[in-house]
Amino acid sequence: MMRPLFRKYFSTLRDGQLLWTEYHASHNIPLSNIQRLTLALGSSWVSLRAPWRGDMIGTFCETANISAIQQLRQRMLNHPEVRKILHEKPRISSHSIQLDSFKDYPENSFCKLYYDWLKKYKVSPDERGPVCFIDDAELAYVVQRYREIHDLHHVLLDMPTNMLGETTVKAFEAIQTGLPMCIMGAFGGVTRLTKKSRMKYWNDNLPYAVDIGKRAETIMNVYLEKLFEYDIKEVRAMLGITTIDEWKANQTVADI
Secondary structure, three states: OOOOOEOOOOOOHHHHHHHHHHHHHHHOOOOOHHHHHHHHHHHHHHHHHOOOOHHHHHHHHHHHOHHHHHHHHHHHHOOHHHHHHHHHOOOOOOOOEOHHHHHHOOOOEHHHHHHHHHHHOOOOHHHOOOOOOOOOHHHHHHHHHHHHHHHHHHHHHOOOOOHHHHHHHHHHHHHHHOOHHHHHHHHHHHHHOOHHHHHHHHHHHHHHHHHHHHHOOOHHHOOHHHHOOOEHHHHHHHHOOOOHHHHHHHHHHHHO
């Protein structure tokens, strides 16, 4: 018998909103305009030079992407499922999800593949840092949500955590969200690729990420936690996602 996936962390709508409000208030760091500009410029430079620096990429997102984040939230608000997400403010962390229970689910279930992915690449959902430099609590949540579903993008796209995989996922996220930090990641990461991987990225992975990013359901609009028990093939079909191998096979058939 399967155990419940979620802790009673958000037992009521008010609890979810209250917990997020308290969490945001405890981590928020107000900035002056000069401080924000300085952090935006500094973090963008470091992010381009060292695309593996997640802290700097996060800082760049929070200080230089506000207009894009507002546009993303507005697009999200036009979707009925998202209004529920923004009200309930679910979190993906060890505090809100019983990760250990995922290993008991069928091999091809979304949650089991997520669990296996976390173990394989030695990643924890708790590694996603808090949003510190966005004063508006709901805008901050949009960014936090984006960070916390990033690993699920890897699972859905069947991408590893190496530089080619990360850059591919960033390209997919750039199409999906329009966030400048994702666009920067999609191109900044290329400089760290080997010659062979760079050619693979330009010829296969980037076209794949752009095509799937356009065709797929906007993942920020999906209550992914509700799909955890589903077979991964069903989830991908619902979202309009195929893996890169399936995509390449389809491209070959289309060219015949």
